[in-house]
Amino acid sequence: MGWSVSDIPDQTGRTVVVTGANSGLGAETAKALAGAGAQVILACRNTEKADRVATEIGAAATVAHLDLAHLDSVRAFADEFTGADVLINNAGVMAIPLRRTAQGFEMQIGTNHLGHFALTALVLPKITERVVTLSSMMHQIGRIDLGDLNWEKRRYSRWRAYGDSKMANLMFGKELAARLSAAGSSKVSLIAHPGYAATGLQGHSESFEDVFMNLVNKTPIPQSAAGGALPTLYAATSPDITTGTFYGPTEFFGSRGAPGRSGYSKRADDLALREGLWTVSEKLTGITFDI
Template identity: 75%
Template structure:
């Protein structure tokens, strides 16, 4: 693979990065690469025991803290003990799972992938000095948020549509945050990334026939490693060429794999009226507010 790689990560010595869901897959590879470049990394995970081996592999630059994005009380506990960082990476997520509810009654995918990260970012933003990177997906293309039924209380549940909605919400949030930070004169940037198709533990948890398809696809040339899938996140988090409001992903094979760069996205993400409505609704549901 040619183009931008981990060898292009600027020196991260003296910098601190918080990464949600860093116990495996993309998050773990992101943490390893940043620590190798000199950063201190905080692995923010639901089950700390699962992250301890990753922290042990990284060494003294890594620490582990508990964070359950499906429980706003846990998000608030994490934020209360937070003493600042240069970068927040909203990486954790669930994909195409059967209908379930978070501790606060949200549909599990929108609750974990979007609302949990929305609340976390709101609470941590005053102590972030450089960037917020939020993970979306190419599956955002099938998302079409119903803001009158965000939590799937009225509609027949569709696990893939719900996942697409959550990833569209991630993209819209990242772009709206960038716009608001820019308008407020803040120097903090908000960027969005997607991994293309990376073979990780995220696949295979749908509980239906798509699990078998995912396991097969993970063995095909369209899939890249978790380390390859982490490159767009690393680019967004560290590259001086990455711009606030930008969406970055693999640049080869229709955005499935390859070196990171600017990525196409659905025009729905540029609907500023809907972005503002999603923002207001998210603040209401999570009982959080932003200073931008």
């Protein structure tokens, strides 16, 4: 059967931050962690939806406002944040039309990568154990363009932009792991992906693709959001993890099943590109890491 929610070690006494925990993978992740004894902080833009999830969880859950598309909100969250054992960078948007964040970043790279990059930099001193960043199988189509990260020169492609943001998540998680290790830190950085899970992430492209994806989500092809959350939960709780490792489903070409080590595009191991992405991300956000 493989690793499941029942295998989550006792989380009593631990606190975990989950971004985007108001629905989908994030909500399932928070519920499972609380079920294992953790205190969970639901860091969400839509606090009304997050409140409903928190009510379902009970006393173990608290809600905090966090809009990753606005760096002022990221800073405000970090200022109020008192600390946690684990940070799970889960929130994201997928294949949306061209839009921009409050700071003018392309919305997908801005929310999925730059927002989480800034958040992690600001709260890392208050995280005691590990950071888990969510990527996607779609990182395979990502081709990071350091000279045009925000799609100001290229003709916009919503799926390519999504792939870029997910490649950025993978590269960030790996580079953070390398830098923490080089600094002699006991903190670890892991990356996870959900395979193909039916969540509210699909259906926001505002194109004919929404109809197709919503139909597919009603078939047995995708796994549930709870199933898609398993790699994240493994990365966040297992004592057997290795820093810098990418975890995902292990069946049906990585689209579903129990979590384990996941294959990935070796472009994520391009050290010059990873370091370049880190430098550009610090420049764009104006926020640097103290590692």
